[in-house]
Amino acid sequence: MNSLPASQPIIEITYLIASTLFILSLKWMSSPSTARRGVRAGEVGMLLAIGGTLLQHGIVDYKWIAIALVLGSGIGIPLGLVQMTAVPQRTALSHAFGALCVTLVGTAEFYLRSPDLSPFIMAALSMEVILGSLTFTGSLMAAGKLQEVLPQRPLTYKGQNLVNLSLLAIAVAVAGYLIMHPGAKQLFPVIVGIPLVFGVLMIIPIGGADMPTVISLLNSYAGLSAAAMGFGLGSKLLIVAGALDGSSGLILSVIMSKAMNRSFGNVLFGAFGQVQTSAVAGQEAKSVRSATADEASAILAAANKVVVVPGYGMAVAQAQHKVRELYDALSKRGVEVRFAIHPVAGRMPGHMNVLLAEADIPYDKLVEMDDINGDFAQTDVALVIGANDVTNPAARTDSSSPIYGMPVLDVNKARTVMVIKRSMSPGFAGIDNPLYYMDRTLMLFGDAKSFLNDIVREFGGGGQN
Numbered sequence: 525m526n527s528l529p530a531s532q533p534i535i536e537i538t539y540l541i542a543s544t545l546f547i548l549s550l551k552w553m554s555s556p557s558t559a560r561r562g563v564r565a566g567e568v569g570m571l572l573a574i575g576g577t578l579l580q581h582g583i584v585d586y587k588w589i590a591i592a593l594v595l596g597s598g599i600g601i602p603l604g605l606v607q608m609t610a611v612p613q614r615t616a617l618s619h620a621f622g623a624l625c626v627t628l629v630g631t632a633e634f635y636l637r638s639p640d641l642s643p644f645i646m647a648a649l650s651m652e653v654i655l656g657s658l659t660f661t662g663s664l665m666a667a668g669k670l671q672e673v674l675p676q677r678p679l680t681y682k683g684q685n686l687v688n689l690s691l692l693a694i695a696v697a698v699a700g701y702l703i704m705h706p707g708a709k710q711l712f713p714v715i716v717g718i719p720l721v722f723g724v725l726m727i728i729p730i731g732g733a734d735m736p737t738v739i740s741l742l743n744s745y746a747g748l749s750a751a752a753m754g755f756g757l758g759s760k761l762l763i764v765a766g767a768l769d770g771s772s773g774l775i776l777s778v779i780m781s782k783a784m785n786r787s788f789g790n791v792l793f794g795a796f797g798q799v800q801t802s803a804v805a806g807q808e809a810k811s812v813r814s815a816t817a818d819e820a821s822a823i824l825a826a827a828n829k830v831v832v833v834p835g836y837g838m839a840v841a842q843a844q845h846k847v848r849e850l851y852d853a854l855s856k857r858g859v860e861v862r863f864a865i866h867p868v869a870g871r872m873p874g875h876m877n878v879l880l881a882e883a884d885i886p887y888d889k890l891v892e893m894d895d896i897n898g899d900f901a902q903t904d905v906a907l908v909i910g911a912n913d914v915t916n917p918a919a920r921t922d923s924s925s926p927i928y929g930m931p932v933l934d935v936n937k938a939r940t941v942m943v944i945k946r947s948m949s950p951g952f953a954g955i956d957n958p959l960y961y962m963d964r965t966l967m968l969f970g971d972a973k974s975f976l977n978d979i980v981r982e983f984g985g986g987g988q989n
């Protein structure tokens with residue numbers, strides 16, 4: 525009778541604790557007050573998972589593992605230091621690496637074990653390499669579009685969806701044949717090669733504007749392929765971690781699509797972001813009112829209720845600490861200041877929450893869109909800081925607008941609206957914003973950080989930008 529190695533129970537317990545920590549990590553990350561604990565739990569879980577794997581008795585030589593650890597750390601550490609605004613493309617690169625790893629492991633498993641593969645294991649291996657390969661090239665394309673090293677605009681041609689889906693169908697059909705005949709080694713490259721091409725073709729027709737949602741979906745694919753790898757390798761930890769990743773990525777994509785009033789189908793096949801120039805043209809004819817920092821500070825000082833609406837421009841300018849200084853200055857004068865959080869403000873989910881938490885703005889001052897929209901009519905000043913699309917009233921009133929139906933913050937209902945941005949340039953969706961031409965709106969042209977610094981200086985604070 526084969527006896528288990530002495531380290532096996534330790535490995536199993538380590539994996540159990542790691543799985544529990546992954547689940548708790550996701551739970552804790554869903555609230556700002558426990559998010560830090562959630563990140564720590566995830567980190568400890570991953571450390572235990574790696575530690576347990578290194579104890580596996582099947583490992584005969586640690587040399588290659590050590591080399592891979594050094595190489596991986598050499599790539600991972602600089603990747604962890606990118607600017608906050610580059611996190612979406614950094615995340616896409618992480619998915620690409622994970623998916624490549626899953627594909628390579630699946631390929632090695634197939635050639636080591638073929639033809640002794642049960643239909644179930646062959647099905648898991650096929651799912652693993654198909655999802656892994658398409659996620660690898662798809663994520664690289666998504667990162668390239670977000671980093672603007674590839675054209676952001678959707679590239680479309682007639683019959684594109686049919687070509688793409690046919691390719692995928694061929695790969696699935698070949699996988700079906702391999703499940704019945706796992707000894708047909710010559711066919712295996714087909715279920716790696718076609719999805720690699722499919723990953724590129726799948727992203728080409730999707731505009732840069734939809735990349736964050738697509739990345740979240742690719743995250744889900746990477747998780748599902750890792751779960752399939754767990755079945756192939758008989759690892760419960762991988763099944764749990766992959767399933768968590770797969771389902772949370774999918775839920776996030778649904779939330780993001782909903783907040784943009786888009787369906788999945790529209791994101792994946794709608795080529796959004798193509799017809800944007802006509803809406804922006806013609807804005808020259810309309811006039812706007814602008815104001816200086818001292819005028820803006822006088823208006824803020826006279827207000828009782830102020831709602832700050834942060835957006836992508838606050839992230840670009842890294843203005844969150846200046847926002848905190850303004851919050852302190854106004855609160856000291858007895859002005860009630862709250863922050864309106866739109867679910868897709870910025871470029872990734874929770875972007876504004878993270879930045880405002882970094883500047884130590886109290887959590888209870890952050891109010892979700894649905895809870896604050898009813899209060900704008902009683903608000904003296906809505907101060908929009910680098911937000912554009914999420915405040916665009918055309919989403920409610922103009923059925924021809926590309927963002928028609930997207931829920932927005934009802935900023936235009938405030939008594940005075942002040943908008944800090946550098947120019948009249950459009951935001952992410954590439955469309956004009958009628959909010960800027962309203963009588964009650966004052967444009968505060970400038971970089972968010974330096975303009976806020978000038979306002980804070982009027983209150984006796986401020987300093988270096």
Ligand code: NAP
Pocket residue numbers: 733734735736737780784834835836837838840841867868869870871872873874875909910911912913914915944945946947948949950951952953970971972973
């Ligand atoms: P936005 O519509 O992209 O507008 C950002 C504005 O910030 C721009 O109009 C820009 O105008 C201004 N800006 C840029 N740099 C600035 C600086 N240094 N100082 C001051 N202003 C600056 O942003 P948003 O209102 O936050 O809306 C987010 C958009 O992203 C939505 O369309 C949403 O659907 C999309 N999106 C978000 C997510 C997500 O998960 N958060 C995912 C997918 C898509 P100037 O150039 O004139 O300064």
